[in-house]
Amino acid sequence: MAGLDKEHRSHEMGMHTEQLAGRTQQVFFSPEEEENFTYPGAFEVDYNKRAELDVADMSAREVNLKIRDLMGEGHGSIVIKNPGAKHSLGVGILNRLNLRFEGSLGYFGCGLIDGPNVRVTGRVGWSFAENMMAGTVVVEKNAGSTFGAAIRGGDLVCRGDVGSRTGIDQKGGTIIVGGRTGAFSGFMMQRGRMVVLGDAGINLGDSMYDGTIYIGGEIAGLGVDAVDGEMTDLDVQWLTAKLKLYDMEAPRGVENMRKIVAGKQLWNYDNLEPTEKKLIL
Amino acid sequence: MCGIAGLIHRGKTANIGKEMTSMLQSLKHRGPDSTGFALYGDASKAGATDFVMRFKVAEQAEALHGFTIHKQMKERRTAVDERMSEMGARVVEEDMVTDYAFRYRFTFDGDLRRLVNFIEDLDGVEILSVGKALELVKDLGDATRVSDQYALGGFNGTHGIGHTRMATESDVDIRSAHPYWAYPFSDVSVVHNGQLTNYWNGRRALERRGHRFMSNCDSELIAVYLADRMDRGEELEQALERSINELDGVFTYLVATSDKLGMAKDTMAAKPMVLYESDDFVGLASEEVAIRAIFPHEIDTFDPYEGEVRVWQA
Numbered sequence: 001m002a003g004l005d006k007e008h009r010s011h012e013m014g015m016h017t018e019q020l021a022g023r024t025q026q027v028f029f030s031p032e033e034e035e036n037f038t039y040p041g042a043f044e045v046d047y048n049k050r051a052e053l054d055v056a057d058m059s060a061r062e063v064n065l066k067i068r069d070l071m072g073e074g075h076g077s078i079v080i081k082n083p084g085a086k087h088s089l090g091v092g093i094l095n096r097l098n099l100r101f102e103g104s105l106g107y108f109g110c111g112l113i114d115g116p117n118v119r120v121t122g123r124v125g126w127s128f129a130e131n132m133m134a135g136t137v138v139v140e141k142n143a144g145s146t147f148g149a150a151i152r153g154g155d156l157v158c159r160g161d162v163g164s165r166t167g168i169d170q171k172g173g174t175i176i177v178g179g180r181t182g183a184f185s186g187f188m189m190q191r192g193r194m195v196v197l198g199d200a201g202i203n204l205g206d207s208m209y210d211g212t213i214y215i216g217g218e219i220a221g222l223g224v225d226a227v228d229g230e231m232t233d234l235d236v237q238w239l240t241a242k243l244k245l246y247d248m249e250a251p252r253g254v255e256n257m258r259k260i261v262a263g264k265q266l267w268n269y270d271n272l273e274p275t276e277k278k279l280i281l
Numbered sequence: 282m283c284g285i286a287g288l289i290h291r292g293k294t295a296n297i298g299k300e301m302t303s304m305l306q307s308l309k310h311r312g313p314d315s316t317g318f319a320l321y322g323d324a325s326k327a328g329a330t331d332f333v334m335r336f337k338v339a340e341q342a343e344a345l346h347g348f349t350i351h352k353q354m355k356e357r358r359t360a361v362d363e364r365m366s367e368m369g370a371r372v373v374e375e376d377m378v379t380d381y382a383f384r385y386r387f388t389f390d391g392d393l394r395r396l397v398n399f400i401e402d403l404d405g406v407e408i409l410s411v412g413k414a415l416e417l418v419k420d421l422g423d424a425t426r427v428s429d430q431y432a433l434g435g436f437n438g439t440h441g442i443g444h445t446r447m448a449t450e451s452d453v454d455i456r457s458a459h460p461y462w463a464y465p466f467s468d469v470s471v472v473h474n475g476q477l478t479n480y481w482n483g484r485r486a487l488e489r490r491g492h493r494f495m496s497n498c499d500s501e502l503i504a505v506y507l508a509d510r511m512d513r514g515e516e517l518e519q520a521l522e523r524s525i526n527e528l529d530g531v532f533t534y535l536v537a538t539s540d541k542l543g544m545a546k547d548t549m550a551a552k553p554m555v556l557y558e559s560d561d562f563v564g565l566a567s568e569e570v571a572i573r574a575i576f577p578h579e580i581d582t583f584d585p586y587e588g589e590v591r592v593w594q595a
Contacts, residue, residue: 084570084573084577085568085569085570085572085573086570087568103579104569104573104579104580106568106569106570107568121579122579123569123582125553125555125568125569126553141581142581142582142583142584144553144555144584145550145553145584160583161583161584162584163550163584163586164549164550164551164584164586164587165550180586182550182584182586182587183548183550183586183587184549184550201550201586201587202548202587
């Protein structure tokens with residue numbers, strides 16, 4: 001396996017359909033394509049320039065504008081104190097940034113981000129990091145439902161338990177859950193990987209198109225067209241390396257995790273001949 | 282959308298009126314049309330024949346308009362007094378909370394169902410709750426407004442549930458506001474976020490068993506369904522578990538009895554609920570921000586899972 005090049009390795013892991021998404025997710029830097037790596041108007045920030053912000057008496061809008069202002073001043077490390085489970089904090093950040101929330105967030109936290117490294121010391125509510133494009137996000141405690149809905153890239157980690165419909169419509173990236181995940185996790189998953197070290201609820205991977213789900217605990221039930229896949233050496237290597245990044249371990253060892261993939265019996269939208277398509281359109 | 286909240290102090294009483302007001306006010310964005318409280322005083326202090334009744338003799342909108350309504354409201358209240366007296370209920374304390382809403386403390390050792398049926402039979406009169414511990418208040422406006430209007434800021438008790446309503450399927454009025462008392466069962470109330478898809482089947486089944494419904498709201502069905510199951514000998518937890526299979530739709534609801542608080546979440550887990558539990562307190566709400574309204578410091582919370590049922594004792 002070690003001798004395989006990147007393309008063949010990705011084929012071996014069934015990841016050949018995956019496309020990297022998000023401007024800051026580009027792997028190979030080319031000076032000629034520098035504009036592809038940052039958004040127009042992105043801020044030049046210095047990770048060593050740090051700011052602290054107590055948001056106890058601020059609205060979500062005020063907090064998000066203040067984060068933007070601080071990035072505009074070149075702050076590359078921002079600590080948010082007393083977030084108080086407010087909704088929609090830290091959304092729409094399309095920039096390199098070290099962002100730390102000391103406390104819990106409400107609904108829709110850190111949605112639509114592309115690039116920042118975020119750490120939340122508390123819990124997060126529903127739809128955290130929805131549509132995340134790139135970056136690294138770590139939640140130290142639990143998360144609500146629809147954690148990482150429709151993410152396209154980056155690493156999204158929750159060290160505790162998460163609610164139902166985790167990674168619904170996931171289109172890329174990696175979701176890692178340290179504890180348990182609820183019903184309908186991976187529902188209509190399209191790409192990317194989900195790693196759950198604990199148990200999974202009913203209807204896991206229901207109607208998934210593609211992508212891979214790894215479960216370390218018990219699965220209450222698979223969804224429609226979700227089937228067991230074969231764990232390969234590459235899966236084990238990838239899981240070992242990925243979990244090590246976040247200092248996490250599978251309780252029974254990564255080699256004993258269960259791999260769930262799409263049976264692709266429902267995945268028939270492109271199987272029709274052109275004449276057949278015309279008939280149904 | 283609607284927001285629901287619940288709290289219970291284990292082994293002690295506290296100012297739950299103030300706490301529930303804070304929780305519901307922070308959920309105002311989930312529904313500003315009406316707010317309701319089902320607050321439970323210390324049931325152990327009530328004697329075998331002691332009850333509290335909350336009732337109204339008009340809708341808020343009615344009371345603000347028209348030339349004859351005030352005369353009608355007086356007549357309706359007088360009629361309530363007469364019917365209570367006729368049934369042998371003795372009113373020991375009465376508060377006129379608003380022009381149209383009243384709180385009576387009374388003693389009664391007869392058939393409670395007959396008494397409430399007799400009072401409810403009066404045109405324009407609606408009993409919001411009857412119980413040994415339960416006091417149910419609901420009206421138009423946000424939590425602070427309703428709490429101030431009904432002087433709930435100093436209500437001491439063990440537990441309570443509450444609701445902020447965004448009117449979707451019915452009018453903005455008190456009749457359609459939550460919580461729902463499980464008419465005519467003493468001390469059972471429910472708040473609910475979701476939709477039942479077998480409402481009419483369930484309602485017809487309960488009506489065939491002799492139950493009456495005061496609204497067309499599916500949340501009232503849950504209250505009566507649970508009270509009926511408990512009336513047939515089931516424990517609250519058994520009734521909740523049964524409801525997961527027998528109620529169809531997407532729902533998360535809270536139920537309270539004289540000394541218990543319970544929750545249930547359907548198997549789709551489509552409606553939110555955040556739970557905080559410590560040794561002497563349990564708080565639940567549609568959003569963590571409601572629990573944080575009474576616990577400003579960081580706390581550990583989590584989402585109950587699909588099909589999950591829990592019960593706590595006061």
